[in-house]
Amino acid sequence: MAGNSQRRGAMRKSGTKKGMVVGSGGQRRKGLEGKGPTPRAEDRPSHPAARRAKKAEKASAPRRGAPGKPGAAETxxxxxxxxxxLRAHVPVKALYVAERIDSDDRVREVLKIATERGLPLLEAPRSELDRVTGGAVHQGLALALPPYEYAEPADLVEAAHEAGELPLVVALDGVTDPRNLGAVVRSAAAFGAHGVVVPERRSAGMTAGAWKTSAGAAARVPVARATNLARTLRAYQDAGLFVVGLDSAGRTDLVDAEVLDRPLCLVVGSEASGMSRIVTDTCDLVVRIPIVSSVESLNAGVAAGVALYEITRVRGGQAPR
Incomplete structure (x- = not known):
């Protein structure tokens, strides 16, 4: 019956291949169905933009041996x-020795120390050492170091309370030289501080250089990483610590500060720029070390050592632990 769309065969089921669809311009119905939004150029593998993005991602990825990044290994x-x-007792994951290496006094000492300490020793072709060290000049010897295990900032205060001692923490702001970090860790150990806090960004990390400068103190003094240093300092204040910044622009001499016998967080800035503005504003007190005018500033390692000595003296001449 004409006009009866309900009769058998009057309507073609979708997806059938029989004949063309009227008004489709010769295209099949399936060709008219939407396929979703067009992928970004970076998401199309064959597109030049995708190749550039992949290359940039590879270049920005931390290469083996890159120091200072959380969880990164170092060689x-x-x-x-x-x-x-090895003389500084830096933690070692493995010792790589090139095949048929020309021996000298240094190689013999390295092998002797490795044998005495039972270090994993891997003999490898020089091409493997080139890969492990990222193309550095290795002279046939390389050490693979395990990633440093950073503590949490709150752990340092908890350790002091558990030991029944006045908390003493050193925080570094903008100190990028690993040797300065190592020197601060060494001073912290000498004067009984409970740990050192460094920011995650724009800061030195516990690399081999920091370990060597600490002269073994890094094995005894924990180093913590703070995602946001100013926020960590405010958390210390909430925990009852008095935050004292060390800066040449401070209005109070260190020896005149009346808070050194309290639970304390000592903040030390970089030699070049000192503490950042937001960290300075967070401090309860900013003090200075009096020095002669011909010397503009002390590096972080020396300044921290002087301040920690004065804190120990005020607290009765004995380290807090």
Whole structure:
């Protein structure tokens, strides 16, 4: 019956291949169905933009041996550097020795130390050492170091309370030289501080250089990483610590500060720029170390040592632990 769309065969089921669809311009119905939004150029594997993005991602990825990043492994390459690291008892994951290496006093000392300490020793072709060290000049010797395990900032205060001692924490702001960090850790150990806090960004990390400068103190003094240093300092204030910044622009001499016998967080800035504005504003007190005018500033390691000595003296001449 004409006009009866309900009769059998009057309507073609979708998806059938029989004949063309009227008004479709010769295209099949399936060709008219939407396929979703067009992918971004970076998401199309064959597109030049995708290749550029992949190349940039690979270039920005932390390469093996990159220091200072949380959880990143590090390698020490070269005979002198390996000897010095082993003498400083830097933690070692593995010792790489090139096949048919030309032996000298340094190689013999390295092998002797590795044998005495039972270090994993891997003999490898020089091409493997090139890969492990990222192409650095290794002279046939390289150390693979395990990633440093940073503490949490709150752990340092908890350790002091558990020991029944006045908390003493050192925080570094903008200190990017690992040797300065190592020197601060060494001073912290000498004067009984409960740990050192460093920011995650724009700060030195516990690399082999920091370990060597600490002269073994890094094995005894924990180093914590703070996602946001100013926020960490405010958390310390909430926990009852008095935050004292050390800066040449401070209005109070260190020896005149009347808070050194309290639970304390000492903040030390970089030699070049001191503390950042937001960290300075967070401090309860900013003090200075009096120095002669011909010397503009002390580096972070020396300044921290002087301040920690004065804190220990005020607290009765004995380290807090």
């Amino acid at each position: 020490v390459a070269g005979r002198n550097a390996v000897v010095e690291a």
